[in-house]
Amino acid sequence: MHIAIIGNGISGITAARYIRKLSEHKITVISSESDHFFSRTALMYIYMGHMRFEDTKPYEDWFWEKNRINLKKGFVKKVNHQDNEILFTKGEKMKYDKLILATGSASNKFGWPGQDLEAVHGMYSLQDLEAMEKYSEGLKCAVIVGGGLIGIEMAEMFHSRNIPVTFLVRETDFWNGVLPIEESKMVGRHISENHIDLQLATELKEIVDDGNGKACAVITSKGERIECGFVGLTAGVHPNIDFLKDSEIEIQRGIVVNDFLETNIPNIYAIGDCAQMQNPKPGRRPVEAIWYTGRMMGETVAYNVCGKKVAYDPGIWFNSAKFFEIEYQVYGTVLAKMADNHEAVYWEHADGRKSIRVIFDKNTEEIVGFNLMGVRFRHEVCEKWLKEKTIVEVVLQDLAIANFDPEFYKSHEHEVLNIYNQKSGKNLTPKKKRGWTQAFNFLNS
């Protein structure tokens, strides 16, 4: 059986690896972006000079041949599912028995005037990175539009080369559609202390042409004109599925798939950023453009392709990011606007770059989520608490076993507990200590 996978990102590659683990099918991974799999999340580090492109490849180049995973460079323009065939832009054809679509995302553009000018780019692909590199030489000032995770990464990239950045964010606080207000303010402060000109509640109205088809300035919704040599469009991403528009594969925002990651066409599957779940789990979005879900889908689809039906289950929500120097982790349900039946214990460090938020259900006292800034927590410990709906007081007393900061770091778990004690009038004391032994005992209890 020949399994073709379009896209060599984390989803497609995970699928290929697991299919090889499970079977001896012929596997071909198709990409027009790069010869080999690299970590998209590390693109920023290449620009910042922390790593070379080679260093972002999780597997050495010989890995693919050794594991009999064929790599094909090419851009797919059409899928002929009646003939089990894909067509490349250069006229080539390829037969498949099963097809996995893992084509990822493309940057959003909302019809702004001038959005297709030169020196206007998103920050998603290797080609975007090359463009940023090209326009960075002699760059005096850059404008970034859209305050999400990619926007702040781009700001950090330019900042690393001392290129002044103006950062236009539609929301009144940075990423406040996702982060609770305190965390949102914290990141905002941190952006400003890095000398980024953060303009909140400001949108892009127009990108100005310099007369030669290249961007030279932007005009904001407040009417201000900002001169710049580069405009970064980072207002989110959408599934990269233009090439499927004329096919019979069902498409809404993304490629619609059932719990087994199957599309409406037999033998065609979709995973990762480009897939849209028909029946998302409660509390989950139909399209989740996240590294981790891509990886989980890749593993799940491999089983389904190889004939063992496994439903996709993303488990307890988790995610992470880094805002300049502040690391961010989230486990469970943490909403920007807290649900009415939820209550939070929030501790923030005096330096304003660290915080711990523990959210629980007011009525049942069950734990529902953790939001961490500048503090590391153990994924599995948090997951177990959340899965077992542990009572918040137990969690707070045992909080130390969740800590994953390096050795000798100052412990703050008791301060979180103190805040809870003040709120509730109780006098709870910490019951567990940091370290592997207690965490291990808990996980195996």
Place this chain on the structure above:
Amino acid sequence: MKLIKNIGLTLFILALTIFVASLTLSNHTLTEDVLSKNVPNQYHQEMIKQQAEDLMGKEFGSNVAFINAIKPVLNNSLEALDKASGVDRANGIWNAIPEKLPEGVSENDYRMFPNTVDDYLFSLTKYSANGLLPGNSNWFFLLSFILAALGGLMYLLPDLNLIPGIKNNQIYDSPATRGITFQARMIFLGMTILASVIMIVFKYLLIGILTIVAGLFIIYKIQKTNKENKVSFAKTRKVTATKGLGWIGISFGIFLVLFYISLYFFPEYITNWTLMLDPVSESLSGNSAGRWFLYGFLYTMVMFVMGIRMLIKYRHNNYQLVRTGSVMFFQTAFAFLIPEFLLRLNQPYMDFKNAWPLDYDFFFEIDKMYGQGTEFAIAGWATSVGTMMFIWGIVLTLVVVPFFTYYFGKRWYCSWVCGCGGLAETLGDPYRQLSDKSLTAWKYERYIIHGVLVFAIVMTGMVIYTYQTGSSNILFFDSYNVRSWYGFFIGSMFSGIVGTGFYPLMGNRVWCRFGCPLAALMGLVQRFQSRFRITTNGGQCISCGNCSTYCEMGIDVRAYAQRGQNVVRASCVGCGICAAVCPRGVLRLENGTIDIDNRVTELKTVHVKSISVTNGEFSLEGNEV
């Protein structure tokens, strides 16, 4: 801020220039006074005086000219004394004839030997110096050593104004730290290996041939398994992002290599540096500064300044602060000050933290240094400082090292205590990303480091055998030759010239990773029976590769992290930088007894857990499909 940094950098470059130039800023005149002070042995003194008749009082414009003139004189003196004592190599008489020696004088007191010549060459060059530098050595001390340290600190301290966090910007853009291509690296390494093999073939044919054979065998073995496993070699290691030559790094590497060559093999050319350090040395040990004092002083000073750099760079990370403080302390106190004070107290020189087999000559001088009472060590252990040192050395290697390694992993030594490790973690920190992460590099590492361990054990066994039996011939080898092979090949070429000189070319842990026999020994403990491991944090890894890139030991940490497997590797020195640079909080250095036999089994990112994976095979180095 930028201004202060630039001034600091300028001062540093100025000081470095003065430091190098100071080697040429002396005239040399051999006088009776110099001769009598530096050659106290009257037979040697008279003979040299006789041989050096034409040179006495003559002024030489440079140390090179002086050395060219005095070297033959010393060699002739050796020959002449040999002749006078009846030695006649041509006719097979290798030792002095007692009747020919002056009444009551032993052969050793009468004859000169090659190492006596080296000693005289060094001290006569050093103290025959006059002129600009020798006349103002204190000023030059300030303008080179001290000014360099101050300039360095001026360059580093303004970084305190940056927001604490990971600061690796532009490492791969800077010509100082971007490294060189794989091909260029192999050329440098090849040239060094070739040079040392040629030197050794000249001196000892047998070991030269053995080295070449062993080297070819390792290459053959690894290429064979690579072919079988379809692991390719060169293709994987292009440096795509390199924008030009790492010329500052290359220059720095060449400077370090030249420094080590002079230090080990031609110390007479760097006597002016020791001249500047005489006051410091005398205040500590009471002795004048020799080349090893120069090395120790420089080493400690460099570690201090670069240690401050490390403390500033990682001031948000307490593990790094404590660890860096620890290596700075052990270098200053244990490697530098205590041995000097011991000398002042007329005790044997000893670095109490330096464990065999890293301290490979520990058993060389059992008879001299630890001699008194050794055979009755248990009964008379308190009677002699030397014996106590000897016992401590044994306890350190046999008890302390394995016990601590079991408890904390080898990091307790390699990145908290060790001098080599300390330099790598301070001076070498800017180069940690240059270590080779490929599977092929790991295969070479295993052969070479364990090969050195075996060499060290065999060599030491022979030394002890010779001490016990008095016989130096074992099979076809002379045990004295074997120890000098080890000293030259491993002690000088590997740990010094390649180990440190290649920081900017191959990363900062070349010696620790490929050569150190103590690291190899502790690595075995760490791999098979230790509480230490680096845990990974569930599924949070994004495979970005920061951890692998900044692993100085060339461990592909990401291969473990992305599948959620704990890292248990013989080579890990526990520096903690992988955990520090991780942008997602995935790695943590931890100790625990509870799962000591099960440290690596679980794969936390395996998502579909209910179905067993039948065809899944993976190997230690992270190349599961």
